[in-house]
Amino acid sequence: MKTKVGIIGGGPSGLLLSQLLHLKGIDNILLERHSRDYVLGRIRAGVLEHGFAELMREAQCGERMDREGEIHEGFYIAHDGARDRVDLHKYTGGNSVVVYGQTELTRDLYEARDKMGGAVIHEAQDVTPHDLKSDAPYLTYRLGDEQHRIDCDYIIGADGFHGVSRKSIPKDVLKEYEKVYPFGWLGVLSRTKPVSPELIYAKHERGFALCSLRSQVLSRYYIQVPLTDSVEDWSDEAFWDELKMRLPQDVAEGLITGPSIEKSIAPLRSFVAEPMRYGNLFLAGDAAHIVPPTGARGLNSAASDIYYLYHALVDHYQNGDDAGLENYSAKALARVWKAQRFSWWMTTLLHTFPDSIDYDKRLQQTDLEYLFSSEAAQTSLAENYVGLPF
Ligand code: FAD
Ligand code: DHB
Numbered sequence: 001m002k003t004k005v006g007i008i009g010g011g012p013s014g015l016l017l018s019q020l021l022h023l024k025g026i027d028n029i030l031l032e033r034h035s036r037d038y039v040l041g042r043i044r045a046g047v048l049e050h051g052f053a054e055l056m057r058e059a060q061c062g063e064r065m066d067r068e069g070e071i072h073e074g075f076y077i078a079h080d081g082a083r084d085r086v087d088l089h090k091y092t093g094g095n096s097v098v099v100y101g102q103t104e105l106t107r108d109l110y111e112a113r114d115k116m117g118g119a120v121i122h123e124a125q126d127v128t129p130h131d132l133k134s135d136a137p138y139l140t141y142r143l144g145d146e147q148h149r150i151d152c153d154y155i156i157g158a159d160g161f162h163g164v165s166r167k168s169i170p171k172d173v174l175k176e177y178e179k180v181y182p183f184g185w186l187g188v189l190s191r192t193k194p195v196s197p198e199l200i201y202a203k204h205e206r207g208f209a210l211c212s213l214r215s216q217v218l219s220r221y222y223i224q225v226p227l228t229d230s231v232e233d234w235s236d237e238a239f240w241d242e243l244k245m246r247l248p249q250d251v252a253e254g255l256i257t258g259p260s261i262e263k264s265i266a267p268l269r270s271f272v273a274e275p276m277r278y279g280n281l282f283l284a285g286d287a288a289h290i291v292p293p294t295g296a297r298g299l300n301s302a303a304s305d306i307y308y309l310y311h312a313l314v315d316h317y318q319n320g321d322d323a324g325l326e327n328y329s330a331k332a333l334a335r336v337w338k339a340q341r342f343s344w345w346m347t348t349l350l351h352t353f354p355d356s357i358d359y360d361k362r363l364q365q366t367d368l369e370y371l372f373s374s375e376a377a378q379t380s381l382a383e384n385y386v387g388l389p390f
Contacts, residue, residue, distance in 0.1 A: 001029065001148065001149065001150045001151070002150070002151045002152075003027045003028055003029045003119070003150055003151075003152050004021075004026055004027045004028060004152065004153050004154070004317065005017075005021060005026060005027070005028040005029075005152060005153065005154050005155075005156060005313065006028070006029055006031070006129075006137075006138075006139045006150050006152035006154070006155045006156070007028055007029065007030040007031070007155075007156045007158055008030075008031050008127055008129070008139070008155065008156065008157055008158060008159040008163060008164065008165055009030075009031075009032065009157070009158035009159030009160060009163055009165075009285075009287065010030055010031075010032030010034075010036075010039055010110075010120060010122070011039065011106070011158065011159075011160055011285065011286070011302075012102060012105060012106055012109065012285070012299060012302060012303070013158035013284045013285030013286070013287075013302040013303075013305065013306055014030050014032070014156065014158035014159070014284075014285075015030070015106065015109035015110065015113060015120075016055065016056070016059055016061075016109060016303065016306050017156060017158065017284070017306045017309060017310060018030045018113060018118055018120070019059045019060075019061065019109055019112050019113060019116075019118065020055070020058065020059050020306070020310045021310065021313060021314075022113075022116055022118055023058075023059065023060065023116075024314050024317075024318070026313060026314070026317050028118075028119070029119040029121065029150055029152075030113075030118070030119065030120045030121065031121050031124040031127050031139065031141055031150075032120065032121065032122050032123075032124060033123070033124060033125065033127065033159075034122065034123065035122055035123055036110060036122055039106060040103055040106060040107055040110075042102075042103065043101070043102075043103060043187065043189055043220075043262045043264065044101075044102040044103070044298075044299070045101075045102040045293075045296060045298055045299035045300075046099055046100070046101050046102065046212055046213070046214060046220055046296070047072075047097050047098075047099055047199075047212075047296035047300075048065075048069070048097060048098040048099075048100055048105070048299070048300065048303075049097060049098075049300045049303070049386060049387030050095055050096065050097065050098070050386060050387060051300075051303070051304070051307070051387050051389070051390055052098075052299070052300055052303040052387070053065060053066075053069075053098045053100075055303055055306065055307055056105065056108070059109070059112065060112060061105075061108045061109055061112045063108075064104065064108055065098065065100045065104070065105065065108065068100065068104070068215065069098045069099060069100030070098070070099040070100075070213075070215070071096050071097075071098060071099075072088070072096055072097050072098070072099050072198055072199065073087070073088050073089035073096045074086055074087045074088050074089065074198055075088070075198050075199040075200070075201065075385075076196065076198060076199065076200040076201065077200075077201050077202075077203070077350070077368070077371075077372075078200055078201070078202040078203065078204075078247065078248050078251065079202070079203040079204075079350075079368050080203075080365070080368070081248060082248075083200070083248050083251070084371075084372045085198075086378060086381055086382060086385070087378070087382070088382045088385060088386055090382075091375070091378050091379040091381075091382035091383070092379075092382045092383055092386050095382075095386040096386065097296075097385070097386055097387075099199075099212075099213060099214070100214075101214045102299055104214075121141075121143070123143065124141040124142070124143060125141060125142040125143070126140070126141060126142045127139060127140075127141040127159075127164055128140050128141070128164065128168070129155050129157070129164070129165065129168050129281055132155065132168065132169075132278055132279035132280055132281045133278075133279035133280075134279070134280075135280075136151060137151075137152055137153075137154070137155050137279070137280045137281070138150060138151045138152060139152065139155060152280075153280070154280050154281075154282065154313070155280060155281045155282070156281075156282050156284060156309065157281055157282065157283045157284065157287045157288075158283075158284045158285050158287060158302075158306075159287050160285070160286040160287055161271070161286045161287065161290055163287050165281060165283055165287050166273055166283055166287050166288065168278075168281065169273075169278040169281070170278075173275075173278060174273055174274070174275075174278075175273070175274045176271070176272070176273050176274075177270075177271065177272045177273075177274075178269065178270065178271045179269070179270040179271075179344070180267070180268075180269050180270075181267075181268035181269065181270075181292055181347065181351070182226075182227060182353065182354050182355070183207070183224050183225060183226055183227060183267075183268060183351065183354075184224075184225055184226075184227055184229070184265045184266055184267040184268060185208075185210075185222040185223070185224060185225070185265065185266050185268065185293060186222065186223050186224075186225045186229065186231070186234055186239065186263070186264075186265050187220065187221070187222045187262070187263070187264055187265075187266065188220070188221050188222075188236070188239055188260045188262070188263050189214070189218065189219070189220050189260065189261050189262040189263075190218075190219050190221070190257070190258045190259065190260050190261060191217060191218060191219075191258060191259075191261060192217075192218075192219050192256045192257065192258040193216060193217060193219070193256050194211065194212075194213035194216065194218075194219045195211050195219070195247075195251055195254055195255045195256065196211055196251065196254075199211060199212050199213070200247070200251060201294070201346075201350055202246050202247055202248070202350075203349070203350045203351075203352075203364070203368070204245070204246040204247075204352070205352060206242070206245055206246050206352070207223060207224035207225070207246060207351070207352045208222075208223070208224040208246075208294070208350050208351045208352065209221070209222065209223045209224070209243055209246035209247060210222040210223075210294075211247070211251070219256075221239075221243055222293075223239065223242055223243055223246065224351055224352065225265060226354075227267060229265065230265065231263050231264060231265055234263065236257075236259060236260050236263075239260070239263070240255070240257040243255070266293065268292035268293070268294075268347065269290050269292065270290065270291055270292060270340055270343065270344055271289060271290040272288070272289045272333070272336060272337065272340060273287075273288045273289065274329070274333060275329040275330075275333070276288045276305070276328065276329040276332050276333060277325075277328055277329040282309055282325075282328060282329075283305075284302065284305040284306055284309055284332075285301070285302030285305055285306070286298065286302060288305070288332075288336070289301060289336050289339075289340070291339055291340060291343035291344075292343050292344070292347040293343075294343060294346040294347040294350060294351070295342055295343045295345075295346035295347075295384070295385060296385075297339040297342060297343045298343075300339070300387055301335070301336055301339045304332065304335050304336075304339075304387075304390055305332045305336075307390045308324070308328055308331050308332050308390070309328060309332075311324055312324025312325045312327075312328050313325070335388060335390070338384070338388055339384075339388075342384040342385075348364070349364060349367055349368065349371075
């Protein structure tokens with residue numbers, strides 16, 4: 001087989017790029033290791049930047065998002081018995097975020113690919129990129145007992161943190177930066193009315209908690225847990241009891257509980273791999289960078305990579321202009337590092353660190369006091385949360 005762009009990974013990054021390129025008449029084939037049901041069974045992000053939502057519309061995948069997603073113009077930070085609101089709308093000159101689940105967004109992208117007859121190959125095993133430094137890179141993979149080969153101009157590594165793409169870049173070329181946090185987030189999805197129409201990020205001595213939602217009948221809650229905990233350690237009842245203890249009293253009293261329909265633990269990690277290009281391989285999304293979830297930057301950073309790659313590939317194929325491809329790594333990384341800084345800051349501000357000394361705790365308190373006494377500080381938080389310009 002032959003195509004222009006070979007894409008590894010059928011998560012949001014790979015699917016969005018595949019769809020956008022197809023709409024511009026640029027041939028591509030996408031290889032995904034898992035079945036579609038498996039990919040759609042993962043419950044992950046829920047908050048989309050305005051720029052991401054625009055990209056979904058450009059990909060002709062924004063209809064359900066616009067109908068069912070919720071525009072949020074602010075969120076709360078609960079701390080020290082208080083609940084302060086961050087007014088995104090006011091501090092960004094009218095910007096906001098869209099609350100729409102990654103699962104739904106991925107489903108919309110798959111449906112759009114199906115409708116357009118896009119080449120999406122599921123359960124592709126042993127996907128391997130070859131000859132990345134040559135003008136004729138290719139991919140091999142196995143479907144059942146059959147071996148296949150795809151010759152391409154470019155290969156896009158959109159295969160997440162555990163994918164094969166980043167690992168195919170020689171170690172002496174790639175510089176990896178990593179910070180692992182000593183806790184994870186235990187997340188619960190439940191078919192209950194959300195406790196608050198806007199998200200609540202809660203700092204508490206017992207640990208961080210987050211009240212989020214997917215719709216007015218579907219709630220998503222998280223609590224910080226030690227890395228040694230497993231999902232089996234947490235019955236639904238224990239989860240709700242712990243969540244209530246970490247929320248302001250009036251919020252806890254209004255919490256509607258119910259059976260969990262999904263429960264999982266995600267460890268918190270910051271990670272960046274540089275550069276994001278090696279020969280004709282381009283990394284995008286979690287394949288190149290991970291953030292701790294506080295501040296909802298993960299999926300949004302993936303989307304900004306896709307924005308840059310999409311425009312770079314269109315410039316190459318339609319205008320013979322390679323500047324975008326040449327600059328991709330530097331441009332994407334500049335934004336990625338800002339998302340890293342913001343996620344690290346939000347995580348440090350709101351979590352309970354097992355090894356923190358009294359000095360650190362007073363600084364955390366002071367950071368929050370400063371935040372809500374300074375319009376400049378709230379502007380900084382708001383402009384990062386709604387997403388810096390592409
Ligand atoms: P992925 O979604 O990881 O997709 C990569 C795809 O590549 C997968 O479908 C995988 O099966 C496939 N793949 C992997 N290896 C291969 C291979 N060798 N061959 C073929 N295919 C392969 N972000 C937030 O903003 N908020 C959150 O609350 C949040 N929660 C998260 C919870 C968890 C448990 C995780 C892991 C991430 C979370 N994130 C969150 C981050 C966000 O979900 C990711 O940033 C986003 O999924 C990145 O999309 P992606 O397409 O780059 O990677
Ligand atoms: C969600 C996750 C986040 O990390 C975040 O900051 C906000 C919302 C969510 O899953 O709903």
